[in-house]
Amino acid sequence: MIKVAVAGCFGRMGGAVVNAVNAADDMQIVCGIDLKADRNTDAFPVYHEVEEALSSIDVDVMVDFTQPTTVADNVACALSHGVDCVVGTTGLSNAKLEELAAKAIDGACLFFAPNFTTGAVLMMQFAKAAAPYFPEAEIVEFHHCNKKDAPSGTAMLTARLISEGRGGISSTAPGSETELDEAKGARGALVNGVPVHSVRSNGFVASQEVIFGSLGQVLSIKHDSWDRESYMPGVLLGIRSVGALEGLVVGLENIMEL
Numbered sequence: 111m112i113k114v115a116v117a118g119c120f121g122r123m124g125g126a127v128v129n130a131v132n133a134a135d136d137m138q139i140v141c142g143i144d145l146k147a148d149r150n151t152d153a154f155p156v157y158h159e160v161e162e163a164l165s166s167i168d169v170d171v172m173v174d175f176t177q178p179t180t181v182a183d184n185v186a187c188a189l190s191h192g193v194d195c196v197v198g199t200t201g202l203s204n205a206k207l208e209e210l211a212a213k214a215i216d217g218a219c220l221f222f223a224p225n226f227t228t229g230a231v232l233m234m235q236f237a238k239a240a241a242p243y244f245p246e247a248e249i250v251e252f253h254h255c256n257k258k259d260a261p262s263g264t265a266m267l268t269a270r271l272i273s274e275g276r277g278g279i280s281s282t283a284p285g286s287e288t289e290l291d292e293a294k295g296a297r298g299a300l301v302n303g304v305p306v307h308s309v310r311s312n313g314f315v316a317s318q319e320v321i322f323g324s325l326g327q328v329l330s331i332k333h334d335s336w337d338r339e340s341y342m343p344g345v346l347l348g349i350r351s352v353g354a355l356e357g358l359v360v361g362l363e364n365i366m367e368l
């Protein structure tokens with residue numbers, strides 16, 4: 111039995127992780143960590159802080175779906191206890207992830223996935239494969255109104271992969287110099303040379319469309335997550351995989367059989 115702690119257990123994603131772990135035969139929730147620790151749950155103890163939890167309970171893996179301002183401290187604490195981490199909270203830079211992983215003890219692993227859905231991982235791989243053949247590429251991402259960061263971690267990574275895949279091709283599309291003074295931002299945010307547009311609206315969970323253009327043709331790659339359950343197979347795979355991994359691992363594609 112893998113002993114799992116969930117940081118952010120009362121949140122939208124953390125709650126879905128609790129349900130998914132409870133439904134799996136090879137793992138169990140041993141505790142939660144959440145600012146709302148005074149909420150009642152008979153099923154497992156909930157602590158305010160990671161330090162308090164890990165000094166009280168034996169944990170193999172901590173899953174973190176909290177918020178960008180909290181995740182670094184949570185992960186630093188868990189790794190300093192030698193506890194493997196599966197992290198979905200976005201907003202950590204690559205440099206910060208490396209700094210955190212460098213302080214892990216006892217071979218603990220920091221596994222971070224900006225997106226735990228298999229479909230989004232494939233969308234990014236397809237986008238990277240298409241990039242050398244299309245000079246124009248733009249990303250439109252759609253999320254619910256409670257998302258705290260823009261652009262999404264998935265959009266940031268997709269832009270980086272397109273840029274890596276481009277192989278010297280450069281876009282001829284007009285940029286921010288064509289924006290009207292009264293409509294700055296109309297051409298999106300430029301991330302690694304790729305315009306990214308963030309839509310925030312009720313009705314969405316997480317969707318993204320990558321649009322490639324060249325003379326006379328457009329290729330569009332679209333992925334939609336309509337339910338947080340779509341992330342759970344990836345999170346459970348992360349929980350099952352980290353015991354055999356060490357140091358920093360970024361991206362579900364590293365543990366998925368592609």
Ligand SMILES: NC(=O)c1ccc[n+]([C@@H]2O[C@H](COP(=O)([O-])OP(=O)(O)OC[C@H]3O[C@@H](n4cnc5c(N)ncnc54)[C@H](O)[C@@H]3O)[C@@H](O)[C@H]2O)c1
Pocket residue numbers: 117118119120121122123124143144145146158175176177178180197198199200201223224225226227258341
């Ligand atoms: N990687 C992915 O596939 C993926 C998918 C969806 C969401 N996310 C990210 O996951 C994170 C959480 O998303 P959500 O929609 O579940 O958010 P949410 O606001 O519903 O839940 C966050 C939970 O964390 C708790 N929390 C906040 N600060 C805390 C702290 N200091 N200590 C302990 N608990 C704390 C809150 O009380 C809340 O219960 C966000 O960063 C989001 O972008 C990642």
